[in-house]
Amino acid sequence: MDTQLQKVMDTAYACMQACNHCFxxxxxxxxxxxxxxCIRLDRECADMCQMVLSYAGREGVLQHDLISLCEKICQACGNECAQHEHMEHCQECAKACFACADACRAFVSA
Structure with missing residues (x-):
């Protein structure tokens, strides 16, 4: 498995955990x-990250599309959570979402 895909998987796992906690x-x-x-996006983001984790190791034909969609959902969730500055769990979730979105973006653009 290449290092960019491993980074996607690592950050997707961390993002999924952070979103579930935030939820x-x-x-x-x-x-x-x-x-x-925030609650709605946490669920969507956690579910998408779990799907990426399930499919990423298979290197199937939809891998690129799933990771691209994951980037979009993680970015949206991170943007929403970042608005809740007074909630530490939202700030941690935003950080994990942005890291996952960055890893997905790097994978898709490679």
Whole structure:
């Protein structure tokens, strides 16, 4: 497995964990409406990262497309989480999302 694909897999795993944690912490917030989009994107991002992890090792025909889609979802989730500056779990999630988006972008452009 090449190093760029391994980087995608490593960052996707970390992103999936961060999104799941953020999702669970956001559900504990008193004002769910304030984090509704964050919760939705956390789920989508975690699911996409899990899918990338499942398919990446196969090197199938859809690998490039899945990793490209993962980059878009991770970027969107990171952008949303970054807006919640007062929530440490959102900031950590944003950091993991941006790292995964960067790794996916590098893989797709190679």
């Amino acid at each position: 669970n912490e956001c559900l504990k917030e008193d004002d769910i409406d304030m984090v509704r989009e």
